Amino acid sequence: MAIRSLAQKTGDSRTSTRKPRQNFETWSWYFMRISGLVLFFLALFHFFIMHILNDVTATNVTFVATRWKNPIWRLLDWLLLALGLLHGSNGLRFIMDDYIRKPAKRVVVKSVVYGIAIIMFIYGTLTIVTFKG
Amino acid sequence: MSPKSATIYKGKTGQWAFVLHRITGFLVFMFILLHVVDISTINSPHVYDAIHRLYGNVFLRLFEVGLLFGLTYHALNGLRVIMIDFFPGAIKNEKQLFYFMFSLSLLLTVIGGVIILRPFFTGSTH
Ligand code: HEM
Numbered sequence: 064m065a066i067r068s069l070a071q072k073t074g075d076s077r078t079s080t081r082k083p084r085q086n087f088e089t090w091s092w093y094f095m096r097i098s099g100l101v102l103f104f105l106a107l108f109h110f111f112i113m114h115i116l117n118d119v120t121a122t123n124v125t126f127v128a129t130r131w132k133n134p135i136w137r138l139l140d141w142l143l144l145a146l147g148l149l150h151g152s153n154g155l156r157f158i159m160d161d162y163i164r165k166p167a168k169r170v171v172v173k174s175v176v177y178g179i180a181i182i183m184f185i186y187g188t189l190t191i192v193t194f195k196g
Numbered sequence: 197m198s199p200k201s202a203t204i205y206k207g208k209t210g211q212w213a214f215v216l217h218r219i220t221g222f223l224v225f226m227f228i229l230l231h232v233v234d235i236s237t238i239n240s241p242h243v244y245d246a247i248h249r250l251y252g253n254v255f256l257r258l259f260e261v262g263l264l265f266g267l268t269y270h271a272l273n274g275l276r277v278i279m280i281d282f283f284p285g286a287i288k289n290e291k292q293l294f295y296f297m298f299s300l301s302l303l304l305t306v307i308g309g310v311i312i313l314r315p316f317f318t319g320s321t322h
Contacts, residue, residue, distance in 0.1 A: 096281065099274045107271055114260060115311055120252035124241040144232070151225035158218060179229065187232040194238055 091153055098150040105143045128196040137191050144187045152180040213294045217273050220266040227263055254316045261312055265305040272297040 113122055130136045155176055163169040237243040250256060276293045279286040286293065 096278050099271075099278060103271050103275060106267060110264065110267060114264070115308055118252070118315055119257075119260065119312075120249055120315075123245045123248050124238060127238060144228075147225075147228050151221065151228060154221045155225060158222065183229055183232045186236060190232070190236045190238060 095150060095153060098146050102143070102146055102150060105139065105146065109140075109143055127194075131191075131194055131196060141188065141191050144191070145184065148180050148184050148187075152177060209291050209294045213273055213276070213298075217270060217277070220270040223266050224263070224270060227266075252315065254313075257312055257316055261305060261309040264308045264312070265301060268301040268304045268308075269298065272301050 113119075117126070131140075156173070159169060159173055159176065163172055234244075234247050237247060251260070273294070276286075276290075276297045279293065280290055
């Protein structure tokens with residue numbers, strides 16, 4: 064990924080004879096870096112609170128109910144869900160493009176992976192939004 | 197460069213950094229899927245609390261430490277990739293940066309691991 068994108072940015076003639084232009088891959092390249100930076104704080108902060116400051120066995124229903132009384136925590140947890148799934152499925156897209164060579168198989172596997180990601184996004188969002196406490 | 201030496205690319209630090217980044221990214225993604233399901237049981241408090249007691253089991257605590265390593269390595273190496281992409285000077289220190297980020301993720305995993313596994317050693321859990 065990095066190499067292809069660098070070639071796009073610099074118009075490296077060995078890999079690209081066309082002039083660099085803004086396309087989906089350029090956008091995706093920036094997205095991985097920006098979402099990565101946001102996730103750096105969101106994910107590590109989340110792990111620190113839920114697994115280091117508190118023991119896993121202490122993060123029970125009462126714990127979550129208290130936390131989710133504050134909409135900011137619901138929003139942060141939802142952001143982690145949304146960005147994690149988007150960044151992760153885009154990352155999985157690179158992996159699938161690299162290792163699945165047969166076009167038909169690639170379409171099938173990608174559809175399954177994207178389908179699972181979308182279902183998990185909806186399912187997770189419902190959990191965060193509908194919890195009454 | 198002959199085609200052979202151009203295509204055979206073996207084990208320089210950058211490649212190991214990439215392979216580990218890919219594996220940890222994949223595994224953390226798999227964990228998110230599992231995590232969405234376990235949190236969704238929150239509306240059945242008994243199930244949710246039973247699952248979280250189960251997470252206190254020593255094997256699942258070890259799994260938690262594994263997740264800590266996967267996450268810290270991916271996060272820190274991701275930062276290294278971003279630095280190399282945006283700061284022209286960083287590529288010169290790419291190797292040292294890898295050793296630094298890798299060691300830092302190991303260090304954080306060991307410190308976090310001691311905290312996560314402590315209840316098991318002090319016998320305050322099963
Ligand atoms: C915690 C902060 C994170 C940072 C700083 C980060 C950074 C990055 C960056 C910069 C890339 C692109 C690498 C490239 O283009 O060569 C990437 C790829 C990837 N990330 Fe993350 N990421 C983070 C969290 C996550 C999480 C939570 C997941 C899983 C849900 C994830 C899954 C992936 C996957 C599967 C790839 C593709 C790997 C590949 O192409 O080999 N990342 N990450």
